[in-house]
Amino acid sequence: MARFAPSPTGYLHIGGARTALFNWLFARGRKGRFLLRIEDTDRARSTPEATQAILDGLRWLGLDWDGEPVSQYARRERHAEVARQMLARGTAYKCFSTPEEIEAFRERARAEGRSTLFLSPWRDADPATHPDAPHVIRLKAPRSGETVIEDEVQGRVTFRNDQLDDMVCLRSDGTPTYMLAVVVDDHDMGVTHVIRGDDHLTNAARQAQVYHAMGWDIPVWAHIPLIFGEDGRKLSKRHGAVGLHEYAAMGYPPSAIRNYLCRLGWSHGDDEFFTDAQAMAWFDLKDIHRSPARLDFRKLESLSGRHIAAMEDARLLAEIGTYLAATGAAPLSQAQQSALSRALYCLKDRAKTFPDLLEKARFVLESRPVEPDEAARRALDPVSRGILGELTPQLQNASWTKEGLDAALQAFATARGTGFGRIAGPLRAALAGRMVTPGVTDMMLVLGREETIARIGDALG
């Protein structure tokens, strides 16, 4: 039983997406359950829009979860109940120190170069001396010895208990902190494997103390390194694309993102290009690396091209539709869709992304008269138009098959004593209005004899 537990304070981050992916692969590969929990205990920063964005992002990535997403905030009564139980068990205590007092303590500690860990004077106070005042509930953490984390990725990590303070479990307003809530929820939800970012590694030690305080079993932990930007710095807004939605808008297929993200910080020998089924079969926590990986768009692009080439036509068409919607572009008409699907065979293995594919598909998406771009205009100089003029009658009689057209074009080139390229260029310009397109005979095949000759006619003006 694995889970993904994002806090809804923004869009789904590419690093968060990989964490979700690892959990999903791990759970699905072992016939386990994959749960979703929204960590919305910070009311000031959590928004429903962000929750929606995260759900949308996971759906787009193709990561399905079991059951309804759990709201952590909705479980606040349960968290408070556990805090009271800890109080009753003597593993937690009420602390009446005010934020001002604590801040003053830290100020002094910093000035004197001492540890800023706050040691509450209320830890061992007699309840009879408790004032009737606002208070928090703190964990009564062990002061000596050490807390050991057995981590599937990081190995055995040891923390000295005197480096860990008595963290707040229940705030003075009665709401739980993340540290308490995450433990209670993981326990109640039956989460057996916690796979999350290594920014939580130190927290794991504190959380282990809560598990101990309640006498609960500790889950298997796997703290995975963060993803860095191309410059090796930690990912931030200035790196450009950090939100998953931006990758959707750039026209990468979700399968390629899954494949790419999976290979970031995890490997299975020399395998680079693989399916979800293979990833699920191969994925194991022990193969996750301990060092952070950088994003490399070149590699993503290469993988993207291979996934597009390998995709079934129907699926490709559907995903192009999703891509168009993500960018706010107009959807393809019924006619454009069927024309595009006829052309996919000569398009899918030469495109790296959806916009790349769409650009090369212009010849079949545009209707007459096609508007040539600058390069195409240059290719339609008078001499070239003359060639096209001579070619037209040959096309009237050519057999309209791949072989027939190749033969006809070849024969025409030979008869004129020119190279094939001298003919292909102008043809490309006339048929597509672009100079980067699929092969000319493929375009002619897709367009048909009538349309082909009509477009050449348009170009001859």
Added chain:
RNA sequence: GGCCCGUUCGUCUAUCGGUUAGGACACCAGGUUUUCAACCUGGGAAGAGGGGUUCGACUCCCCUACGGGCUGCCA
């Protein structure tokens, strides 16, 4: 400051004490060619630095440097 984690080609990585340190992406040169993509051939490219341990270290230990995390009544 304290504690914790990390460091193999430009990038992602293989290696799990004995290898000419392998692969992929990217790059360079050549080939194929009808533009793009693809493809073929070849090439350059790495163990952060310093100490140990060992017959032998990329691999184990220590130190340093650099990067990152935690150190909140944020998550």
